[in-house]
Each structure stands twice: as structure tokens, then as C-alpha cells.
Amino acid sequence: MIEIQNLICDYKDGDGQVVRGVTLPSFQLRTGEACAVTGPSGSGKSTLFHCLAGILTPTQGEITIDGVKLGQLSDQERAKWRAQNLGYVFQEAKLLPFLTIEENIKLSASLAGRNVDSQEVEKRLSQVGLSGYGSRRPEQLSGGERQRAAFVRAMIRRPIPKLLLPDEPPASLDAANSQRLLELLLVYQNESGCMLLCASHDQTVQNRFHKKLELHKEAVR
Numbered sequence: 723m724i725e726i727q728n729l730i731c732d733y734k735d736g737d738g739q740v741v742r743g744v745t746l747p748s749f750q751l752r753t754g755e756a757c758a759v760t761g762p763s764g765s766g767k768s769t770l771f772h773c774l775a776g777i778l779t780p781t782q783g784e785i786t787i788d789g790v791k792l793g794q795l796s797d798q799e800r801a802k803w804r805a806q807n808l809g810y811v812f813q814e815a816k817l818l819p820f821l822t823i824e825e826n827i828k829l830s831a832s833l834a835g836r837n838v839d840s841q842e843v844e845k846r847l848s849q850v851g852l853s854g855y856g857s858r859r860p861e862q863l864s865g866g867e868r869q870r871a872a873f874v875r876a877m878i879r880r881p882i883p884k885l886l887l888p889d890e891p892p893a894s895l896d897a898a899n900s901q902r903l904l905e906l907l908l909v910y911q912n913e914s915g916c917m918l919l920c921a922s923h924d925q926t927v928q929n930r931f932h933k934k935l936e937l938h939k940e941a942v943r
Contacts, residue, residue: 742766758930760934773795869891886907
């Protein structure tokens with residue numbers, strides 16, 4: 723279960739001005755639940771995800787995930803927790819450019835304590851329309867193809883992530899591949915029983931979720 727209380731996260735922008743990244747008084751998500759995170763640009767969807775991943779430290783408030791209070795963990799403990807419990811699909815694919823797609827996926831699985839073979843990687847890639855792409859480097863793929871490869875990288879880890887955080891997953895995909903990726907995401911969440919928070923501006927994506935969390939843009943007071 724995710725429990726959030728009185729969350730505020732501020733940070734400095736490029737001009738050194740303090741801006742309000744996200745404000746969330748209270749939120750709960752139970753194990754096995756899925757939720758769409760909505761709100762205008764600048765309302766804090768990505769900032770919230772970075773806080774949930776332990777990448778950002780909130781200015782105030784508390785995040786507890788399955789009894790673990792993230793704010794009480796050291797940087798090293800948070801990194802270990804993140805590797806073992808989290809599947810994060812960033813807006814940018816963030817694939818390592820000097821590795822092939824297969825190597826990127828295998829490295830992510832290895833960091834989570836799992837070894838996967840080439841056959842499993844190819845099977846997962848084929849599910850997102852990337853059959854035969856394992857030997858290519860990220861620069862040889864389009865933005866949408868890199869996004870789908872990043873999705874596979876998050877899905878293939880074991881143990882199954884307790885929390886899956888796709889940040890605008892279909893943003894760089896055409897309609898057909900967007901629908902394909904969303905279906906895979908929802909099937910994976912349903913079969914695995916993990917918690918899923920999906921940030922999206924897309925009304926079609928939002929409509930696939932029964933539970934929604936709407937964020938609002940706020941200024942620093």
C-alpha cells in the first residue's frame with residue numbers, strides 16, 4: 723500500500739527560483755490497485771513520481787510504501803529499495819547509448835538480481851512490436867520505439883515490482899502502438915497484482931482507469 727500524508731516538494735528552477743513541484747495532502751493506493759494521475763503541465767505528476775521513486779526528497783510530508791518510510795532511508799538504502807521494488811518508465815526512455823537494446827534490458831534485470839536470457843528478451847520485445855530489435859542501439863530506434871523498449875526493461879524485472887510508474891507512457895507513440903502499450907500495461911498489472919500509477923494527459927488513457935488522482939498547480943507561499 724502507498725500512503726502519502728501532507729506531501730510538498732519544492733525545487734529550484736534554472737533561474738534559481740524556488741518553485742512548488744507538487745502538493746498532495748493525502749493519498750492511498752492499495753496493493754493490486756491501478757490509478758491514473760492527471761493534471762495540467764506543471765501540476766507535479768513527474769515530481770510525484772520522483773518522490774515515490776526516492777529520487778527526490780520531499781520538502782515536507784511522508785511517503786510510506788508497504789510499511790517502508792522512504793524519508794527515513796539513506797541514499798544507498800533508497801537505491802537498493804528502488805532496484806528491488808520499482809518499475810519506472812520515464813517520459814524519456816533513458817536507455818544507455820553504448821549498449822544494445824538487449825543489453826540495456828539484461829542490465830536492468832541484473833541490477834534487480836535476475837538473469838534473463840536472449841530468448842525471453844526477444845519474446846518481450848515482440849510483444850511491443852520490436853521483434854529483432856535486440857541487437858540495435860538506442861540511436862537506431864525512433865522515440866516511440868525507445869519508449870517501448872524502456873517499457874520492456876521495466877516489465878522484465880523479477881521479483882515483480884511492487885510499484886509500477888509509467889510517466890506519460892504513450893506520449894511518443896502513434897495511436898495503434900499507444901493502445902498496444904496501454905493494453906500490455908494493464909494486463910501486466912492485473913496479472914502481477916502490483917500497484918500502478920500512470921501519469922497521462924491523454925483522456926483516452928485516463929478513461930481506462932477507474933481510480934484517478936488529479937493534481938493541481940500551486941505556487942510557493
